[in-house]
Amino acid sequence: MGRPRTPILSRASICEAALAIVDTEGLAGLSMRKLAARLGVQVASLYHHVTTKDEVLHEIGDAIMSSVDVSGFAAHDWRAGLARWARSYRAALRSHPNMLPFLTAGPGRRASALRRADAVHGALVDAGWPPRQATLIGASIKYLVVGAATTSFADGFDDDALLYQDRYPHLTGAHRLRSVAAEIDEEAFGLLLDAFLDGLDARYAGLREVAGDHPG
Structure with missing residues (x-):
């Protein structure tokens, strides 16, 4: 043939x-x-x-978002679930940056995106977060992830050391940042995510205390 x-x-x-x-x-x-x-x-x-x-x-x-992982919530550890979701969410968005405006517009009518949103919200509520707080947490994670996927701190500097020499004494090594931009971006996102989750831990402890669900 x-x-x-x-x-x-x-x-x-x-x-x-x-x-x-x-x-x-x-x-x-x-x-x-x-x-x-x-x-x-x-x-x-x-x-x-x-x-x-x-x-x-x-x-x-x-297809791109199929790698976003919300399975961490199955262990009934809301913090670990949020961390895994956020990191995999950021990785998915960064894999095809030109798709980012479309992907971050919201779950829309995509059934898979709605299932993930439902899993996150349901896990937070099941863990004891009030529904409104669960919504705010989900939105906040999206803000963190989209911001981190949209821009790069280190890539914003120039390779030319003369641009920083003398005029900006605290930025004399800024020209070297671009060579380690991916490393800085990853660590900076980790720092931001951990700080956010630490704040949620403190708030969650307060909720449990009010509910009389604290040890002792």
């Missing part, structure tokens, strides 16, 4: 090509026309598999 003249399409191949476009050109660079051209087919061929560009983006979003 001869090779087919038209490439064989699947939802997986469409999403893979779409993500490659987003990775190189950003969300604004993705269109059904450009996607069809990359796959070597007519635009009409895409619509046999997907109905809209948003449908493609939602499927890509689900």
